[in-house]
Amino acid sequence: MSHGHSNPIHHPEVQMASRRNYLTGFVIASLLMFAATWLVSAQALAPFGLLLAIMGCAGFAVIAQVYFLLHIDISEHNIWNTVALVMFIPLFVITIGLTWWMFSQLYLRTMPMIPGMPGMH
């Protein structure tokens, strides 16, 4: 046991729990998911606008969860978690985005259009 923290409950990672933050994160994410579900099921926008709108909902919901729930901020105690997340985001985006881009280009150039087969889109 280290000498500094005789009682683990006094550790800053325990003490940073906040009922108000958890509620805020929950309410923001829930409202955004409700909005996205309503937009899609009501077909409220044209397809491209709808896609942008639900992407926005997902983005803000994730930011709210990461900030209010996971305590990712630039406070002294959490800075290294934040740095690790900042390093992780490009890997996440590149893995998905580059794979998707490569395959979409591949399909475009190689998939024959057989009559009767569903199209590319």
Place this chain on the structure above:
Amino acid sequence: MHSEETVDPSQVILWSDDYEGHDPISTRTFGFWMYVLSDGMLFATLFAAYGVLSYSHSYYTGPTPAQFVAPWYTFIQTMALFLSVLAYGFAMTALKNGNKAGVINAIIAAMVLGGVFIGLDIHDVLRMIRIGATPETSGGLSAFYALTQVHAAHIFVGLLWMLVMLYQILRQGFSEDVVGRLLSLRMFWQFQAVMWVFIYVFVYLWGYMS
């Protein structure tokens, strides 16, 4: 200016006597955060696989998400998961005050709500199988099942972990190990909700609208 003092190797003090050592809880939670992010990379590969297998030709003549996704049903699943994460957050605020009954009650609430999520997921899978949307039907459906069910498996593991934590809290109280594990479980559980936002919006909703 260089001082020409001689240093006696047997007397020299290399580090402070009152060095407190690494903070075990912070070291563990940072390590666990690394794991959580690598888990995110696992999801990234599954998202990429779904991305390249979600063209209309990927479903060939089988059912597409537009035919088998029920947005409001999955929205209820979303709320069950978000409420479970909120309940686990309340376990953390109870832990902050050393309130053992509060921690146990909140973890039980989080388990019940997580169980609702799993129950709705299993019900949804059975419904899809009934209408013929099985994993072997098409590449698109294989990718859909792989992504959504890997997430469900994470939720299942989280529920088992909560059960273990209930037992450990009752047996050991809030020892350093137990508190460290509760903090790791918090990150794990909250991260599953973050991944679910991506799955819900980009797999279920986007699939439904295209």
